[in-house]
Amino acid sequence: MKDKKLLIVGELNVDLILNDIGGFPKIGTEIVANQMDFTLGSSSAIMASNISVMGTKTAFCGKIGLDRFGEFVQGELKKKNVDTRFISNSQNHKTGITVVMNYDQDRANVTYCGAMEDLTIKDIPWDTLGQYDHLHLSNYFLQKGIQKDIIQVFKQAKEAGLTTSLDLQVDPENKWNFDYKNVLPFVDIFLPNQSELLGLTGMKNLESAIAEIKPYVNTIVVKMGYEGAMLISEDKKYTLKPFLNKKFRDAIGAGDSFNAGFIHEYLKEASWEECLENANLMGSLSTTFAGGTAAFTSTDEIQEKKQQIQKKEL
Numbered sequence: 334m335k336d337k338k339l340l341i342v343g344e345l346n347v348d349l350i351l352n353d354i355g356g357f358p359k360i361g362t363e364i365v366a367n368q369m370d371f372t373l374g375s376s377s378a379i380m381a382s383n384i385s386v387m388g389t390k391t392a393f394c395g396k397i398g399l400d401r402f403g404e405f406v407q408g409e410l411k412k413k414n415v416d417t418r419f420i421s422n423s424q425n426h427k428t429g430i431t432v433v434m435n436y437d438q439d440r441a442n443v444t445y446c447g448a449m450e451d452l453t454i455k456d457i458p459w460d461t462l463g464q465y466d467h468l469h470l471s472n473y474f475l476q477k478g479i480q481k482d483i484i485q486v487f488k489q490a491k492e493a494g495l496t497t498s499l500d501l502q503v504d505p506e507n508k509w510n511f512d513y514k515n516v517l518p519f520v521d522i523f524l525p526n527q528s529e530l531l532g533l534t535g536m537k538n539l540e541s542a543i544a545e546i547k548p549y550v551n552t553i554v555v556k557m558g559y560e561g562a563m564l565i566s567e568d569k570k571y572t573l574k575p576f577l578n579k580k581f582r583d584a585i586g587a588g589d590s591f592n593a594g595f596i597h598e599y600l601k602e603a604s605w606e607e608c609l610e611n612a613n614l615m616g617s618l619s620t621t622f623a624g625g626t627a628a629f630t631s632t633d634e635i636q637e638k639k640q641q642i643q644k645k646e647l
């Protein structure tokens with residue numbers, strides 16, 4: 334089987350991560366963070382970076398500003414062998430940034446979207462799409478320029494013969510204005526987390542949320558943090574506990590690393606069980622370092638750490 338190629342369409346930004354903070358910030362006061370990291374951010378870029386290190390040939394389509402943060406983002410992706418030829422410069426906005434304030438397992442984020450809002454359907458390299466096998470899109474609600482054409486993006490990708498996946502991510506406005514009934518039929522794998530699925534369907538529990546969305550999805554994979562994950566495809570259901578580790582640092586990018594682990598196996602035509610297991614392992618691995626990409630250094634090292642996590646040695 335030839336190696337399948339992935340095109341990720343999505344948002345780009347840097348992450349400024351503040352750790353070990355002395356309480357919640359309050360207006361008019363100053364508090365101290367005892368640790369700081371500056372890393373590649375954004376759901377789509379973290380997934381691209383990690384899946385590329387796993388060995389999947391990956392190209393990225395996105396927008397940055399004409400500034401140092403943009404250079405940093407592009408440089409980090411190139412270092413991980415991601416093809417950046419479809420990343421272009423916004424004429425109107427600076428590169429996005431998220432300031433992350435970490436409190437134990439959870440976090441408070443502030444994002445300046447910037448250039449990511451300028452990405453439109455026209456920026457997708459439709460004339461070369463046939464060279465790719467799979468299109469993934471992440472973080473719908475932050476990408477205002479792509480929202481009105483979201484049905485068309487997935488429909489055209491399917492018409493070009495690609496398989497597709499979507500990680501909606503959270504809606505910061507909590508309005509959940511996403512036409513799932515008309516988009517999801519063109520999405521092969523839908524990858525929400527539990528609270529996003531509840532937000533989107535307006536349901537109070539997971540069971541009713543799945544019942545509501547089931548008629549429109551092909552395969553749905555629900556991420557459930559340190560409770561693991563669940564996959565439903567047609568009338569089959571799989572659940573898997575997470576692989577807990579002893580080196581937990583933060584959960585930033587765990588979901589994106591999960592996506593990377595899942596799609597990496599999916600593109601090798603692995604079984605759902607294998608996709609789900611690799612996804613959970615990569616989600617767990619991601620939590621052993623600060624930020625979303627630091628744990629993913631080389632294919633060999635990922636393989637080694639994966640075995641250590643399975644044997645509970647990490």
Ligand SMILES: Nc1ncnc2c1ncn2[C@@H]1O[C@H](COP(=O)(O)OP(=O)(O)OP(=O)(O)O)[C@@H](O)[C@H]1O
Binds near residue numbers: 591
């Ligand atoms: N503490 C943990 N220990 C081990 N594995 C974890 C832990 N937290 C998350 N994971 C793994 O990562 C996966 C994705 O995490 P999570 O459910 O937080 O995704 P998410 O909310 O979409 O995250 P993100 O904020 O990155 O989008 C989980 O399904 C699980 O496999």
Ligand SMILES: [Mg+2]
Binds near residue numbers: 500502526588589
């Ligand atoms: Mg997520």
